[in-house]
Structures are given as C-alpha cells and as structure tokens.
Amino acid sequence: MSLEDAKKLAGNAAVDKHVANGMRVGVGSGSTIEFSIQCIANKLITGDLKDINCVCTSYQSTLSCQEHGIPVTTLDDPRVNGHLDVAIDGADEVDANLNLIKGGGGAHTQEKIIASAADQFIVVADERKRSMKLGEKWAIPIEIIPASLNVVLKRLKAAGAEPVLRMAEKKMGPVVTDNGNFIVDANFGIINNPADLECKLNCIPGVVENGLFCNMATVVYFGMLDGSLDMLRK
Secondary structure (H helix, E strand, O other), X not given: OOHHHHHHHHHHHHHHHHOOOOOEEEEOOOHHHHHHHHHHHHHHHHOOOOOOEEEEOOXXXXXXXXXXXXXXXXXXXXXOOOOEEEEEEOOOEEOOOOOEEOOOOOOHHHHHHHXXXXXXXXXXXXXXXXXXXXXXXXXXXXXXXXXXXXXXXHHHHHOOOEEXXXXXXXXXXXXXXXXXXXXXXXXXXXXXXXXHHHHHHHOOOOEEEEOEEOOOOOEEEEEOOOOOEEEEEO
C-alpha cells in the first residue's frame, strides 16, 4: 500500500466511525485530513450524512471544505456555541500514551482550541508518525508574538532547547501564521514529561501556544503500509 493509501485508510476511518447526522465537527489541517474532508463530502452527496456543521482549524481546511461543498461555520455560531461533538485532526508525532506533537503546518493554536471544544478528539496519521516518546522525530512548534522573539529564544535556550525561527520557503522572511504570529521550532530531544513541558512553555511571556497536545486525544487511527488499520485508544 502506498503512503497516500495509508493516509486515506486512517482519514476515512475517523469519519466512518465517529461522524453522524446533525453533528458539529471540528476539521483539522494537513494531508491526511484531506481524505477525511473528501469522505465527509462523499457522504453528504450520497445522503449518508446530513445536517452537519464544520468548524475548521485553518484557511487551508476552510477552503478545502468549501471547495467540497461542506458547510463551514465558526465556534461563535449559535448553532455551535463553543461546543463540538467531535474534532478530527492529524499529528506530526504520537507517543504510546496518545500525547501528540502538532504544528508542522503552523496551525496548532487553532487546532488546540478546536480540539479542546470537542467531546471526542480523533487523530488520524500514517504509521511513520508513531513513536514511543515524543521528540524522537519532531521538534516542538511554538507560536509566538513577533515582538517577543529574542525573549522567547533566550528562555528556550535556558530551558535546554535548540530553538530555530521557522522561515518561509516561497517568500522572504519567517513563516507567519493565520493569527499573524511567528513559529519557533524548539528541539528538546526526547521528552519524558510532555504534560509538564507543555505547561512550562506556555508560561513564557510572548508564547501564544505550543504544539504539545497532552491528554487530549480520544483515539488515534494509524494507516499502515501493509494495508491494515491500527488504533491507540485511552
């Protein structure tokens, strides 16, 4: 099975198993989520899904949903009122305890807000994203207020990290998030206590949110390259 087929397997499973008529659904960002969006769109066309409202984590997922004819709204919509039945999103790294690193696409602040508003947070990924401990494969993306850059970099270095300001690939200068902020990628190596680190990072002045998602995921679906679907559940 190709990598894209493995992503599709996970993305479809989340919708098939967790999205039903009348639900308020959080829709994340990234390549695997595109398959979940396509699955929702197909079910709306066939009539297998009706009366759903989706809240998206980024401009990318908003545009994708709109292109597929999926109704899009916000957390402030009275029909939603800050509460979602389920949120589906990807991950950059998943440990054995369902803790995540997210933010490779720079949307982790909105992603965390939407995940926190949902009764169930469903994560979809391919098998490459699985680790025993966080930090084996990914640094932690940290969204910061631009004016705080030097302060945050110094605090991260003092905490033992190797921080790097994320630079844009097709424009001059740093990556700018949907919120108008910068992203710093902080490499702490293997993270033995991600929940503690998540709290400490958010206490640094100028930090908006970091990409550690601890004790949030309900279930993680992994599309495997051998064609099977693996799952981690609380």
